[in-house]
Amino acid sequence: MWAGAATLLYAVALLVTMGVNVPLNNDLAAAGDPAHIHDLAAVREKFAGTWVATNMLRTALCTAGLGALARALVLHGRATR
Numbered sequence: 001m002w003a004g005a006a007t008l009l010y011a012v013a014l015l016v017t018m019g020v021n022v023p024l025n026n027d028l029a030a031a032g033d034p035a036h037i038h039d040l041a042a043v044r045e046k047f048a049g050t051w052v053a054t055n056m057l058r059t060a061l062c063t064a065g066l067g068a069l070a071r072a073l074v075l076h077g078r079a080t081r
Helices: 002-030 040-079
Strands: none
Touching: 002 040
């Protein structure tokens, strides 16, 4: 059960990455060379809020997945004694 939960948490983190962070990174890259962007603050403001929030979500999901995997390993170790 715990290994399945870990897998699910990592899968959701991957979906968030592919669904939100990668498109945001692509939009940022499409904005062009930072040396030629006239309003760099506006580009950053449009990008940063959503990216930081989803990055924190991915961090929480991966941390929870690691915790679930650690629990699975502890239980597996106890069962094999």
